[in-house]
Amino acid sequence: MSAATVDCAACGVAQPPPTGSEEMACARCGRPLHVLVFPALWRPIAAGLPATLAVSPEEATCYNHPASVAVIPCALCGRFLCALCDIEFDGRHLCPACFPTARPSGGSATLESERVLWDSIALSTALLSCILWWASLITSFVVLFLVVRKWRTPLSLVPRSRIRFIAAAGIAVLQLMVWGLVLTVGLVSLRRL
Numbered sequence: 001m002s003a004a005t006v007d008c009a010a011c012g013v014a015q016p017p018p019t020g021s022e023e024m025a026c027a028r029c030g031r032p033l034h035v036l037v038f039p040a041l042w043r044p045i046a047a048g049l050p051a052t053l054a055v056s057p058e059e060a061t062c063y064n065h066p067a068s069v070a071v072i073p074c075a076l077c078g079r080f081l082c083a084l085c086d087i088e089f090d091g092r093h094l095c096p097a098c099f100p101t102a103r104p105s106g107g108s109a110t111l112e113s114e115r116v117l118w119d120s121i122a123l124s125t126a127l128l129s130c131i132l133w134w135a136s137l138i139t140s141f142v143v144l145f146l147v148v149r150k151w152r153t154p155l156s157l158v159p160r161s162r163i164r165f166i167a168a169a170g171i172a173v174l175q176l177m178v179w180g181l182v183l184t185v186g187l188v189s190l191r192r193l
Contacts, residue, residue, distance in 0.1 A: 006035055052083070063095065074098055115157060118150035119164035126171040137179050140172040147172075 006015045008026040015027060024033050052069045060070040062082035070080030075092040087094045094102055122143050129139035147169045155162070 006033065008033060076102065115154060117156060118146060118153060119155055119160070119162065119168070122146040122150070122168035123164040123171075126168040126175075129175060130171065136175040140175040140179075143168050143172040 006017075006024075007013070008015060008029060008031060010031045011026060011029045013026065013028040015024065015033065024035060025031065026033060053067055060080045062068040062070050062085055063079035064085050065082050068082035068084065071083050072086055072093045073080055074095040076094060076098040079095050079097075081093065081095050085095055087096065087099050089099065089102060092102070125139050125146070126143045129136035129143075132139075147165050151162070151165060
């Protein structure tokens with residue numbers, strides 16, 4: 001299948017270029033084809049800024065490309081950068097060497113490389129307290145606090161569901177119910193004595 005034609009899934013014959021998302025039939029075998037075309041197919045590809053070559057020795061040149069004219073200095077190290085090397089990030093212009101170490105200004109969360117996985121911490125604590133049953137009276141409250149407090153925090157850099165929070169809360173509530181039952185039975189048996 002090329003960018004301009006659609007191949008039939010049954011016979012493999014190239015069909016005429018689609019004009020949009022449509023239902024069409026194969027020209028050879030007559031099988032119905034449902035074509036879904038994204039608008040990017042017809043959008044022209046924007047060209048990047050080319051690096052301009054330095055004409056005279058008085059012009060500032062790029063640190064990484066000595067033959068290219070510098071357009072801006074790096075905000076962190078001051079190296080001159082050409083249009084190819086300039087990385088605009090969080091309102092600053094950075095070189096490729098400084099970009100990985102750049103921290104967003106003003107507490108902006110534009111670039112993150114790691115997050116605390118509070119849902120995994122809550123679930124691990126709940127499961128660990130199942131093994132260490134004597135600590136479950138305290139840890140179940142800690143788990144419920146984590147679930148309530150961190151429910152709306154971003155979970156991970158990759159999409160995740162909140163199923164770990166739900167499982168941790170369920171285990172914690174179950175542990176509290178067991179402790180409530182044990183304490184109730186213990187108090188009733190003490191009153192009988």
